[in-house]
Amino acid sequence: GSLFERDRDALPILLQIFSTSQYFSDLLIQDPGGYDLLRVTEGQPVHRDVLVAELAAEIDVLADPAAVSAALRRYKRRETLRIAYGDLIRGQSLETVASQISFLADAIVEAAVRFARRQLTEKRGRPGRPDGQPARFAALAMGKLGGVELNYSSDIDLVFLYECDGKADGPRPTTNVEFFDRLVRDVVKLLTEPTDLGYAYRVDLRLRPEGERGPVAHSLEAALSYYDVMGRTWERQAYVKARPVAGDRDFGHEFLQSLEPWIYRRYLSLADITGIKALKRRIEHRVSHEGDESRNVKTGRGGIRDIEFAIQFLQLLNGGDLPDLRTGNTLEAIAQLENVGCLTHQERSLLDENYRFLRKIEHRLQIMFDLQTHLLPEPPGELRKLAIRMGYRDAPQKTALAAFDADYQSKTAINRKILDHLLHDAFGDDAQTEPEVDLVLDPDPPPEKIAAVLGRYPFRDVPLAYQNLVSLATEKLRFLLTRRCRHFLASIAPGLLKTIAATPDPDSTLVNLEKVSDSLGGKGVLWELFSFNPPSMKLYVELCSSSPYLSSILIGNPGMIDELMDSLVLNKLSTRESLRETLDELSRGAEDLEPILHSFKNTMQLGVGVRDILGKEDVHASTAALSDIAETCV
Template identity: 30%
Template sequence: MNDAVNHPTLAPALAHSRCLARLFQRTPALADRTADELAQPFDAAAMQSMLTPPEADEAAFKRQLRALRQVVMARLIARELGGYSDLEEAVRTVSDLADLTVCAALDWAVSHETRYGTPIGEDSGTPQTLIVVGMGKLGGYELNVSSDIDLIFVYDEAGETDGERRISNQEYFTAIGKRLINLLADTTEDGFVFRVDMRLRPFGDSGALVSSFAALENYLLTQGREWERYAWIKGRALTGEASGLMQLISPFVYRKYLDYGAYASMRELHSQIRREVARRDMADNIKLGPGGIREIEFIGQVFQLIRGGRVKSLQERSTRATLRELARLNLLAPEAVDELLVAYEFLRNLEHRLMYLDDAQTQMLPSNDEDKLRIARSMGFAGWDEFCATLDRHRATVTRHFEQVFVLPDDQDRTHPHAALWQRAEAGDETMQGLAKLGYADTGEIQRRLAMFRGSGRYQQMSERSQRRIGAILPPLIEVAAGYPNPDETFARILDLLEAIGRRESYLALLAEHPQSLKRLADLYSASPWVSQYLTRHPILLDELLDQRLLYQAPDWPAAGDAIRHELAQVEDDTEAKMDLLRHFQHTQVFRLVAQDIAGLLPLEKLSDHLSDLADLVLAVTMEEAWRELPRRHVEVPQFAAIGYGKLGGKELGYASDLDLVFVYDDDHPDAAENYARFAKKIVNWLNAPTPAGTLYDIDLRLRPNGASGLLVTTVEAFEQYQCASAWVWEHQALTRARFVAGDARVGRSFEAVRDAVLRRQRDLSSLSAEVVKMRNRMLETHPGRPGEVKHCRGGIVDVEFIVQYLVLGYAWLYPDLTANRGNIALLATAATHNLIDATMADTARTTYRALRRLQHASRLAGRDPTQDALAPLAEGMAVVRALWQTLLGEAN
C-alpha cells in the first residue's frame, strides 16, 4: 500500500472505514492528496474549481462528477474520523456537494438538449427554467454522508418550446429531469454521485416526473396530506427562482392560525413509523427507532407546523436551528433543547460512522463484534458496552422529551364518567339530575344550553373529527366548572367560547390535546365575565394556557420589545401582517397580566405600572414602524414625541383604558409640519384600526391644544405658548398627569421642561379653587355621583385626583417636588410633608384612594358595581376625603 496510506493522520479513518481503504487502494494518489490537504475543509469554492465540464463527452462529465465525490468524501471521512471536523462541517460539505453537482448536471442537461429549443411560458411569453427542489436533509443543509437526495422537479408555466421541433414544456422538462437523474445516479465503474429519490413528488411514483406551478398548487389544495406538509418544511430550491415557489408552498405548510391539529397528524405518522420498525425488527435503527433522530426532528417540526404561520422565525429548514429558536421563544425549556441538541449531535455522528464503514445508507447498529468495536472506538469509547450505555441514555432522553411534547390526552382511550350529560343532553330530566348531583343550580338552563348546542346547525355541520373533539372537551369541562362557587356562570361562559370557536378546528384540537388547560380556562372564566369575553373575542390566546412558566412569568419589557421587533422584522413590508402581529403581542401580554392578576400575583399599582409600560412599548414600536412606512421622510429619525395624559400619563392604566395622547415635535425643517401630521394619522391608524386580530387601543386626542379643533401635532414652542397664554385651568389640571411616553427623548425632555415651568407658575389660590370646583361640578352634571360608582361619587376617586391637582397647581411654585409624576398616592404624602394638608388626613385619603381603585378594578372584572357591603368599610375614609375637599377648596361635598 502507498506510504501515504500509512500516514498517521489517516490512521484513525482507515482503522474504521473499509470503503475509504478500498478507495485508497484503487487510487493511491488520492491517499497522498487527502493526507496533504487534511487540515483544510472542502468548501463549495474548492469543489467548483474541480468541475470543468467537457464540451460534448457525457461519459467524461460523469467521471468528473464521480471523481469530485470521491475526493470530497475521502477528505471528509478522514477529517471527521481524525477529529479535524465536526458535525456542522460534515453535513454542510455533503450538502454543498449535492447542491453543486445538481446545478452542474442541470446545466449540462439543458445545454446538451438542443433538439427542441427553449421552453416558453404560454402566459408570460418568457423562457422557463427547471426548479430543482431539495427536500429532506438536503433542503436543511443537513445531508448524510451516504444519503440519497430527495428531489422534486417544478417549472413555472405550461407552454411549449420554440425550436423547429416543438414539444410541450412538460415533455421538455421531463426529458431534462431524466437526464439529470442519470448524470447523478447512474452507477458506472466510478460509482455514482448521489442516489436520487423522486418519491416525494405529487402522487409519488405514479405521478408525473415534473409539475408546473399550477399542477403543484392544485395537487396541494386537493390532495396534499399532512405528511407532505411535514416534508415541505425543508423544501429548498437548488436552482431557478425560489420566491414564486415559496409563495405557493408556504400557505400549504404554514397555516395562518395556530394549527394544533398537527399533533394528531404527526402522532399518527410516528405511529406508522413505529409499526413499520416493529414489523421489520428495526429497534436498533438510530434514525427511526425509539429515541432516534426522527423523533428529534418531529419535536421541532410539530412546533413549526403549529406556529410557523404566525412566527416567521420558525420557518427554518435546519433541525438544530429550529430547536434553538424554540428555546429562544420559550416554547421549549432551554435545558430540554440543550439535551436534545446533545443527543442529536451524538446520533448524527454515530449515523455517519455507520455509513463510513462501507459507504452504505444505513442507520442500523452493527451485529458483528468487529464492527461494534470499530463503531465504539470511533465514537471515543473503549468498548461496545460503554458506548451502548451512553447511546441508551441519549435515546431515553429523546424519548422522554418526545413523549412530553406528544403526550396523549388522558381520556384518549376511555369514556369520561360524565359523557352522558353531553351525549344525551336532550334527555332533560336525566341530564338535569346529573347536573344537580355535580352542584349546578339552574340545571334546566344548563341542560337547555347543552341540548341547543348539540342540536344546532353549527354543531351538526362540524366535521366528524371536530365533533369528537367537542365530545372529549365538554364532559371534563362540566366536571371542572362544577368545582367553582359559581358553576352555572362558569360553564355558561365556557359554552359561549366553544360555540364561538366551534368551526375553528385548531382551537378545539388545542383544548382536546391539552386537557390540563381546561382547569386554567375555568379559573379565568369563573373569576370574571370581562376576562371571559376578552378570551372569547381573542381565542388565539387559548395557546397561553398551555405553559404556566410563561403565563405567570413577570414581564420583562425590554426583552419583550426585542422579541416583537424581531418578529416584525421577519414580516418585512406586509403592513397588515405587522399590525396583526402587534395586536397578537399586546393581547398576549394583557392576557398574561390578567392571569397573574386573578391569581393574586400582582398588586393593583404594579398591574397598572405593567399595563402602562406595555402601552409605552406598543407606542414606541408603532411609531418606529409607522415612520418607516412614511413616504418622503425628511429625516431618518423623527424629532417627535408622544405625550401620555390621564391614566396613561399617571401610570394608572386599566385593562380597557383609552390612551389620551398629545403629539409634539421640535424640528424646523420646511416639511416637518406636513410630515409629522401624516405621521400622527398613521400612528393613530396603526393603534385603533380594526384588523382580523382586533384593535390595540382606543385613542383620545382631545387634550391637544385647542382640543378637537386644534392641529393634530404641534411644536414644543407652540405647545408652551398655548399653555402659558391660552390654556384653561382644567388643561393645567390635566398637565399634572402628563408625561413623555415614546419617541425622541430630546423632544421628551423639552416637553418635560415646559410642563415643569407651567406647573410651577404662582397662581391665586382663591381663583384656582373656584375653577377646580367649577370643573368638578361640570363633571357631576354628566357623571352624577351615584353611591355605588366609586369613581364619581363624592369622596371618591375623582375627588382625590382633583385635590392632588389643586395642590400641585397651587403650591408647586414653592415645592417643586410636587411636579414629579409619581401618582396621586405619593403626591398626597409629599403634600403632607410640606404641611399643606394634615398628615393623618393624607394617610387616610391615600388608603381610601388605593382601596377605591382596587374596588373599581374588581368591579370591572366582575362586570357589576360594588355592593353596599363592599363600600361600607370605606365610608369613613370617603368622609375624610370630603372633609379634605372642604378644607382645601372651601366647598362642602
C-alpha cells in the same frame, strides 16, 4: 517508506482512516496521489459556490454523457475524501461535515442539470413562456439535503418544477411538459446509473405532488394547485426542509415563498397534530415489524427521527407568526425554538447533544463500507469496534462497549421522553376535543367559532370567558415562555373547560382561575403538570371555585407557584414540632420577622386548605393544624 519519511504524520493519519472506513481506504489505495491532495487541502471546508463553479467548469467542456457521468463520480470521490479527512482527522463539527456533504451534492446536481439541459436544448430547442422568454426550471431538495445536513451515504430527495406550460422552439414540436419530463429523466440517469465508478446518488422523487403517480416535473401552477387543494399535513412537514439546489434557484425560492402560508398556517389544528402523530406511529409500526427497533439509530425509539419529529412539530405549531423558526436545519431549529420560548434550555441542550451523538453514529456506520445503513451491529465484537470508532476507550470501571451502550440507551430514552411530552402525551386523538384545542391554538378565531365552542359550556358571558381563557395562555412576565404556555394550555383545554363547567359558577371560577394563575407567574409550568397529572388540575379548579380564602392568599402573594405545587403533592400535614423547626430555620439571622411570618403562615395554611379540599383530613385535623400554625407564629 518515502511517504513516511517526508510526512511524519502520515502513519497515524492513515491508521485512523484505515481503521474507520474500508471505503475510504479503498479509494486511497486506488488513487495513491489522493493522500497528497488530502494533505494539501487539510480537509478545509469549501464554499458552496466554489464547488458548484469548479465542477461546472469541468462539465462545460464535455459533450459525452458517459464522460460527464464519470466526471461527476470522480469529483464526488475526491471531495468526499476531503470532507472525511476534516471529519476524522481534524475533528470538524457536525454542522461543517454535514454542510460540506450537502454542498457537494448541490454541485453535482447542478452540474447534471446544466449538462442535461444543454444537451436537450440542442436537440429540441429552448422551452419558452407565452411572452417568449425561456421557461425557468428548478430542483428542490427535501429531507436532509434540503436541511443542509446530508449523510455520507444517503438518498437525495428531489422535486422538479418548471415555470409554465408552453412549447420549445426546436425543429420538431415539443411541449414544455415533454421537454421537462425528458430533462428530469436525463438528470436522474446521470446521477443514478451504475458505472465502473458506481453511482453518484440514489434519487428519490416520491415527495413530488401525487407521489409516484404524478409526473416527474410539475408546472408552477399545477404544483401550487395541488398543494392548495390536496396537500396533506405530512407534505407540509416535508416542506419545512425544502431548499432550491439547482437550476434557477431564484425561481425555486419564489415557489417556496408562495407555499409559505400553506406550510406555516396561522395555527396547527388538532387534526394536523393527529396526522403528524399517525404518521409517526406508521413509521414505528413498520420498524417494529421489521424487528430493528432497538438497533435502528434513525427510526428506533428515541432515534434521529424522534428528534426531527419533535422539532418539525414545534416549527409547524409556532412558525405561522415566527419566521425565525422557518429553517430546514435541525440544529438551527433547536436553537431558535429555545430562543422563542418553545423549548426549555434543558430540552434544547439535551436534544442538541443527543442529535449530534446519533448523527455521529450514523456517519461512522455509513462510512465503513459506503452503505446506507442505520442499524447498530448485533455481534458484540462489531459493536465494540463501533464504540472505539466513536471515541470510547476501555477503562477499569467500564469497557468501551458498556460505556457506549449506556450512553446510547440513556440518550434515546431521553429523546423519546421529550417527544412524548411535547406531542404524543400532550395531545389526544379524540376528535370530540378538537374544537377546544383549536380554539386555544388559533391566535385570532372568529366570534362565531368562539360562540360555537364555549357555547357548549354553561358560561353566562361567553366573550368574557374567552378573554379569560386567552389570558391563561399568555405569560405576563417577558422572560417566561408564552409559546410553551399556549402549547400546554391547548393540550389540557378540553379537560380544563369540562372541570370548570362542573363547578357551581363557571364564570366566577374562570375569572378567579385567571387571577390566581396570573399571580403565580409561570402558568406554563402548571399546564405542563396538569397535562400528565389531571387530578392536580381538578384540585386547582376546585381551589379557585370553592375557596375564596385560599385564592386570596395566592392572588395577594404573587409568585407562590412553588408553594402551590408543593401543596398539591403534600403527603401529610406538618406536626407542631416540624412547623417550629421550619420557622426557626427561616427566621435565623433575620432582622425583620414580619414578612417571614406572613409567608410562613400563607404557605402552611395553603397546604392545610388543599388537603381539606381533597378530603384527606377531617374537620378536627384541619382545625388542629391551623391552630398549630397560629401558635407557632405567636
